[in-house]
Each structure stands twice: as C-alpha cells, then as structure tokens.
Amino acid sequence: MSSVSAAGYRIVENARLDARNTFGVAATAPMLVEVADATALPELFGYAMLRDGPVLVLGGGSNLLFAGDPPGAALSLASQRIGIIEDDGDTAIVRADAGMGWHDCVLWTLGHGLCGMENLALIPGTVGAAPIQNIGAYGVEVRDCIHAVEAFDRRTRAFVRLDAGACEFAYRDSRFKRDPERYVVTAVEFVLSRTPRLRLDYAGIAEELQAMGIDGAPRASQVAEAVIRIRRRKLPDPAVLGNAGSFFKNPIVPAAVADSLKAAHATAPVFRAGGDDLRKLSAAWLIDQCGWKGHREGDAGVSDAHALVLVNHGHATGADLLSLARRIAASVNERFGVAIEPEPRIIGAVW
Numbered sequence: 001m002s003s004v005s006a007a008g009y010r011i012v013e014n015a016r017l018d019a020r021n022t023f024g025v026a027a028t029a030p031m032l033v034e035v036a037d038a039t040a041l042p043e044l045f046g047y048a049m050l051r052d053g054p055v056l057v058l059g060g061g062s063n064l065l066f067a068g069d070p071p072g073a074a075l076s077l078a079s080q081r082i083g084i085i086e087d088d089g090d091t092a093i094v095r096a097d098a099g100m101g102w103h104d105c106v107l108w109t110l111g112h113g114l115c116g117m118e119n120l121a122l123i124p125g126t127v128g129a130a131p132i133q134n135i136g137a138y139g140v141e142v143r144d145c146i147h148a149v150e151a152f153d154r155r156t157r158a159f160v161r162l163d164a165g166a167c168e169f170a171y172r173d174s175r176f177k178r179d180p181e182r183y184v185v186t187a188v189e190f191v192l193s194r195t196p197r198l199r200l201d202y203a204g205i206a207e208e209l210q211a212m213g214i215d216g217a218p219r220a221s222q223v224a225e226a227v228i229r230i231r232r233r234k235l236p237d238p239a240v241l242g243n244a245g246s247f248f249k250n251p252i253v254p255a256a257v258a259d260s261l262k263a264a265h266a267t268a269p270v271f272r273a274g275g276d277d278l279r280k281l282s283a284a285w286l287i288d289q290c291g292w293k294g295h296r297e298g299d300a301g302v303s304d305a306h307a308l309v310l311v312n313h314g315h316a317t318g319a320d321l322l323s324l325a326r327r328i329a330a331s332v333n334e335r336f337g338v339a340i341e342p343e344p345r346i347i348g349a350v351w
C-alpha cells in the first residue's frame with residue numbers, strides 16, 4: 001500500500017476496507033481518497049480516474065455490503081465542523097459537515113437545546129450518509145428536519161445546494177440513493193426547534209421513559225436516552241458482531257395484497273404507507289415466518305434477536321452474506337408472493 005498526501009486530501013493505493021464496513025468483510029479499493037477539505041473536490045474530480053470512473057463515496061460503511069471489491073476509487077470526507085448558521089430564538093438552522101458522526105451530531109444539537117433528531121439517536125454512520133437513504137427510526141425520518149443538502153455535483157462539476165423538496169425523499173430513499181454516482185454530499189443543514197414536538201408513540205419509547213423514572217413531560221435529551229437504551233438492547237453492536245442494521249426494507253404493497261395476507265395470517269403486521277391504496281408490511285415478520293431468525297451457515301447468519309439483521313459471525317465473505325440474503329428473499333417471495341429488497345447498497349454484485 002502506498003500513499004500520497006496533498007493539500008486537502010490524501011490518496012492511498014490498494015486500500016483495505018475491512019475495517020471501514022460494519023459487516024467487517026474483506027474488500028480492497030484500488031484507490032482511497034481521504035478528503036480533509038471538500039474544496040479540493042473540483043480538483044480531485046478533474047483527474048481521469050475520478051472524473052470518468054465509478055467512485056464509491058464511503059461514510060462509516062454501515063449501510064454497505066461488499067460482495068466484491070469496488071470497481072473504482074473510494075472517497076471519504078473527513079471534515080466534522082458543526083455550527084448554528086441561523087437562529088430566530090426558537091427555530092435554528094444547524095449546518096454539519098458530511099464527515100461528522102451522525103450520533104455526535106444528534107448529541108450536539110440536543111446539547112444546544114435543539115429538538116427534532118432525538119428519535120434518531122445512535123444510528124451508526126455519518127452526517128453525509130443520512131440523507132442518502134433518508135434514515136429513520138422510532139417514527140421519525142431525517143427528512144423531517146432536513147433544511148438543505150450541500151453537495152458536489154459530479155455531472156456539472158460544481159457545488160450545489162438542494163432544498164429538502166429537491167432531495168425527493170421517500171421511505172429509505174432519495175434522489176441521491178437513486179443516482180449514486182452523481183452527488184458527493186459535503187454538508188447537511190437541519191432545521192430544529194427549541195420547542196419540543198416529541199414523538200413518544202412508537203415502539204416502546206413511553207415504556208422506556210417510565211422505566212427510567214421519567215413521568216410527565218420528558219425533555220428531548222431524555223427521549224434520546226430512552227431510544228439509546230432500547231437500541232442497545234435490541235440491535236447487535238457491529239463492533240462485536242458484524243452487521244449493517246436492517247438488511248431488508250419493509251415492502252410497500254397494494255392494499256389488496258395486504259388484505260389477502262391479513263386474511264390468511266391474522267397476526268401479520270400491516271401499516272399505512274401514505275395514500276389509501278398502499279400498505280407497508282413488516283419484512284421482519286415475513287422473514288421470521290419463513291424460519292430464518294437465528295439461522296447460521298458457516299459465519300454468515302441471521303441475528304437470533306432480530307430477523308431483519310444479517311450478521312457476520314467472524315469470517316463470512318460479502319458473497320456469503322449476499323447468497324444468504326438472496327435465499328431469504330426468494331423464500332419470502334415463494335411463501336407470500338411478496339418481493340423484499342435490500343436496504344444496504346451492494347457493491348461488486350447486482351441484487
């Protein structure tokens with residue numbers, strides 16, 4: 001491995017990415033560009049390999065599966081500045097650099113008395129990746145508090161600022177996810193309030209607050225603490241057991257499909273999905289019904305606590321995990337006639 005340093009960036013050849021993905025699978029990028037200062041991007045994307053080839057923008061690697069090596073360069077952004085850029089006393093706009101850790105950003109906003117991101121505490125990864133799949137948890141999606149996304153547009157080779165509407169956010173989706181070779185997100189602006197509008201109605205938050213001895217009106221930081229406690233109990237820590245969180249998205253299906261599933265299986269969870277004619281099903285329930293929870297093949301497996309979470313027990317390859325995921329999806333399709341799609345981006349293979 002050799003490396004070159006220049007103003008604003010550092011280039012490493014043949015860079016191992018094993019420690020840069022939370023599945024902990026082996027992968028090597030022919031070139032890794034570590035960008036300390038995003039103003040170097042126009043210069044960097046002037047070089048042929050970055051200008052003309054595929055470029056994988058890498059955050060914390062917590063929503064990726066390396067089923068093979070990335071075909072071109074990988075690029076990561078290191079800058080972690082954060083600050084308030086507008087403030088009317090109640091509502092403030094916080095701007096954070098893409099390289100900042102997501103959870104640190106959430107804690108920073110709460111520490112400054114700003115509410116809105118408390119339910120998204122402890123999601124792994126970086127600020128720059130948060131808009132890519134419109135991260136969500138406990139009834140909140142990041143689009144609820146995104147004001148604008150700043151990015152380098154590879155097509156025009158210019159910096160752009162997209163307001164929330166232009167980001168075309170949807171459930172675990174955005175224009176960035178649909179067009180992964182176009183934008184390098186450099187910073188995100190969040191609109192947050194000092195007046196809490198807390199979401200406590202989701203997946204055990206109220207019960208957790210009660211268990212913490214908090215009655216009455218909790219503070220946003222206490223809601224974040226409740227979310228952190230629930231997540232630590234429910235999800236495997238990637239530092240201990242390689243995983244990328246939920247491996248499958250909850251499928252959105254026509255209401256008629258959900259109705260017939262419910263008629264055949266009264267316990268099947270069915271949720272509204274925006275609009276009268278669409279429903280969201282629980283991928284975890286579908287996978288669990290097919291008997292996959294706790295399944296293990298060599299070092300590739302499904303968490304015994306959570307049917308949606310694929311795990312690397314040690315030395316699984318990305319190809320092992322992808323093969324298991326494909327068979328899980330095929331079995332769900334065969335039994336229920338429902339297609340489930342992966343949530344992480346798969347590198348080096350096609351789903």
Ligand SMILES: Cc1cc2nc3c(=O)[nH]c(=O)nc-3n(C[C@H](O)[C@H](O)[C@H](O)COP(=O)(O)OP(=O)(O)OC[C@H]3O[C@@H](n4cnc5c(N)ncnc54)[C@H](O)[C@@H]3O)c2cc1C
Nearest residue numbers: 059060061062063124125126128129135136137185244245
């Ligand atoms: C234990 C665990 C729990 C999780 N829980 C949740 C959850 O509750 N909700 C949820 O939504 N997700 C969850 N995830 C998934 C993951 O944490 C999020 O998707 C996170 O936003 C990924 O951030 P990252 O920096 O690791 O991105 P990476 O995995 O490095 O990249 C993910 C995608 O974003 C792109 N990308 C990254 N940075 C940039 C950038 N600056 N510009 C352009 N593209 C970029 C990559 O190219 C890739 O396509 C979980 C993962 C784990 C391991």
